[in-house]
Amino acid sequence: KQACSDGPNGGKGQVVTDAACPDRLDPSRTFLGFKQENWLYDGLARSQARWNILGQDLVMAGLRFGNGDAETRYWTDTWDGYPVARDRMTEALATLKPRNPVVLSGDYHSFWTNDVKRVSADPSSATVATEFVGTSISSSGPPYDSLMANMPNNPQIKFFDSRVRGYMSMDITPRLMTTRYQAISDVRDPRASLSTLNTWVVEDGRPGAQLA
Secondary structure, eight states, rough: OTTTSSSTTTTOOOOEOOOTOOOGGGOOOOOOOOHHHHHHHHHHHHHOSSSEEEEEESSOOOOEEEESTTTEEEEETSSGOHHHHHHHHHHHHHHOOSSSEEEEEOSSHHHHHHEESTTTTTTTTTTEEEEEEOOOOOSOOOHHHHHHGGGGGTEEEEEOSSSSSEEEEEEESEEEEEEEEEEESOOOOOTTEEEEEEEEEEEEEOOEEEOO
16 A cells, blocks of 8 residues: 555655655555565575575665655655665664575666665665666656756665666676666667666675676
């Protein structure tokens, strides 16, 4: 259920302040459902995997429209609509310490490389996971310039580009995860070319991606 879904927006995602939508901070709200949350935490606690990959659909690291003050706005149709549930997740990653957690996300029709922070409201807090967000194959993305203008408020976002369509590919070895953002030159042209927009690496035992 969306935060403040009983309002005039009819349950759709919306950009809100906490004063206008106190429901966003309700600790009883859950993104996954409490049963599935506990199932996930149990799996992370037991995991012996070298790379713990969490595939899910919405941006986890967050995007705030403002500097974190009372006037800051948040888009509710991501994990920003469930900040307490996200903090439960990031605290579990910090305390359970599964090896190399990497979050794969989508939905925003754009490429992102993010540090997932232990405290989502504090971009200076420890990085507990890496997040890669894949763009859309053909659908257009959100306005690039307006989102880029807000990036100084979001240092956890290392890269963002909504201007290109494509997909991401990954090579994983025991030592390194390599993620390439593959861009299609023109989705309207069946003879379009494919190029690598950029490449990111995550090293075993070191949370956070580095530009290759």
